[in-house]
């Protein structure tokens with residue numbers, strides 16, 4: 001396990017040499033965020049028609065990111081992706097009842113076997129004739145070149161398949177934390193999930209992250225303890241970790257027969273039958289047998305525990321059980337389904353995807369226990385004209401159409417593809433829908449059913465389907481498409497803000513336009529990737545969720561857009577905030593010959609709790625500042641929020657309250673109030689004890705014991721705070737620490753050198769915390785130097 005992870009991180013690190021600027025380093029200037037520059041956001045809707053010179057030409061700095069340009073608040077995070085389904089080409093005819101739909105995702109820690117399991121599912125459901133193996137680079141779901149080369153999943157791939165007359169739409173999601181956004185996209189539009197665990201490692205850090213994400217979206221799930229064939233496999237330890245690490249209530253439905261190289265099947269506790277596979281090759285047959293004598297007692301014990309948990313959900317069943325009557329199989333299944341959907345417990349199954357054992361019972365469990373769209377509460381949305389008015393859309397073809405765009409993918413054949421989950425009503429090729437967020441109509445050109453990297457044209461999408469739409473012009477990730485006559489805005493997805501950035505420049509000047517075009521396309525696909533350009537200092541900066549994320553972006557620029565680029569050293573995306581409330585009065589007054597400028601405002605700056613983003617409030621009474629000038633104040637403040645007073649980083653967790661002011665009948669204008677707001681920002685933020693915040697990563701290092709001392713010493717030297725030590729199977733030690741991201745660049749090569757490649761690590765964002773004063777001073781000095789240069 002450790003060796004596998006190290007290999008993977010190493011490959012990322014080797015190409016990161018470019019990032020570290022061994023050949024040609026491009027320095028990042030803090031002027032990108034300096035208050036002397038102006039940001040011009042390029043609207044998504046204008047991208048299709050805008051030329052590069054329009055995009056980059058005269059502006060000193062232009063930045064692009066889908067969420068901001070669509071007017072989303074900066075504090076929002078997350079988003080989604082997925083699949084689709086689609087009945088036969090016959091228009092509007094439903095061939096699969098909605099109750100037989102399962103929109104599911106497979107999620108787990110990196111390497112737990114998501115792609116391998118999905119490939120088996122496709123094989124056993126008859127979708128693939130030939131199995132793709134991750135380690136051979138032939139997995140159907142990992143269709144990007146980078147995915148096949150590295151053996152990891154980067155984008156969510158999606159496919160539709162059938163099992164026992166049920167339509168199952170599956171999404172394979174990445175486990176690496178840099179692509180966590182893809183998991184969020186999936187969760188936003190899924191109805192249920194399979195959570196995979198590696199039975200050797202048990203519950204790993206990223207499994208915890210995805211578990212919490214699934215909690216956030218209330219996604220019912222079942223657990224599959226995979227890799228039961230591996231040395232050190234332990235089903236029951238994993239079950240215990242589901243309780244201790246995830247705080248969940250596991251409902252064990254199967255126990256393994258054998259483990260490691262003796263793993264041959266499982267005992268199904270619902271039917272009390274052994275399910276035994278005759279071999280481990282693809283397509284190996286299984287048979288139902290009597291429970292092996294040595295497992296009988298254990299099976300009875302776990303079945304009794306299972307029955308006790310399920311009868312709690314039904315008074316009649318409980319009463320009978322207390323009288324000594326066990327529920328029948330049908331009732332047990334009904335109650336397991338009820339408890340899974342209400343998240344009273346999580347069914348736990350086991351198997352080995354790689355050795356082709358346990359996949360068919362897993363599919364049965366998906367059908368039996370995970371919800372269909374009709375099992376879930378209606379989708380909630382709001383009236384676009386009145387955000388206070390809540391509108392519900394039930395899962396039915398007869399309801400007005402509503403759907404959520406959750407992923408944009410650039411496709412070399414069709415152009416831009418927008419993935420939409422249909423929540424209600426139906427969608428027909430050639431019709432018009434309303435983008436309810438923007439109030440614009442969109443024509444539905446082609447409707448496509450996607451199968452990993454292939455596609456089929458269909459005419460209609462029905463409730464519960466996930467389809468890709470070709471040719472939408474204005475819609476971006478997170479927006480709602482709805483019936484133009486019955487508009488609704490569904491709850492949108494949040495997008496995480498990038499935590500690192502690097503400067504990038506094309507190797508040849510001629511490639512500047514090509515690079516810009518590529519970056520625009522990539523940013524449209526991925527809302528956690530941003531870029532900006534400062535013409536004045538001739539620099540483009542790309543921002544993302546981690547080194548691997550940006551490395552893949554640079555790699556895609558090269559492969560898909562044929563742009564070779566030099567890349568600078570990675571830098572942290574700091575944030576600025578304030579630590580106390582402060583009020584400031586600012587008067588903007590100018591008299592130069594003709595009409596003058598006058599605006600007087602008093603603004604109170606208040607700290608908000610972490611994740612609060614930025615808020616503006618007006619407490620103006622009696623027209624001290626007339627209504628028509630308030631947008632000027634808002635605009636002035638909003639402009640400043642991307643350039644903090646300390647070192648020019650974005651400002652977060654601040655509420656600005658306009659409390660008082662005055663105006664002049666002739667000399668006041670929106671512009672005057674906008675300029676006054678900028679002055680108030682500069683003065684007010686300084687009074688409010690500004691502070692710099694940095695991303696702090698939760699780092700888990702797994703190392704052989706003999707290197708433990710070195711690993712800890714090194715983490716300490718990186719301003720790390722060691723939280724705990726523990727043991728892992730195979731005599732390995734695990735160290736949990738909190739370390740600033742700024743200290744973690746290129747950690748993989750240090751770790752590899754220190755432990756001869758025998759240790760591995762994973763990290764994920766834990767929080768933002770105040771930067772120590774001496775580092776704040778260094779960053780502020782750097783900003784001043786750059787500004788003076």
Ligand SMILES: Nc1nc2c(ncn2[C@@H]2O[C@H](COP(=O)(O)OP(=O)(O)OP(=O)(O)O)[C@@H](O)[C@H]2O)c(=O)[nH]1
Pocket residue numbers: 108109110111112113114115116117134135151152153154173174175176226227228229230351352353354355
């Ligand atoms: N022994 C064993 N190996 C497995 C099993 N399932 C998957 N693997 C192997 O584990 C490795 C990772 O499998 P993947 O299917 O790529 O895992 P993943 O969760 O999709 O990985 P990411 O997409 O990178 O997060 C591959 O080498 C698989 O062959 C299993 O049941 N037993």
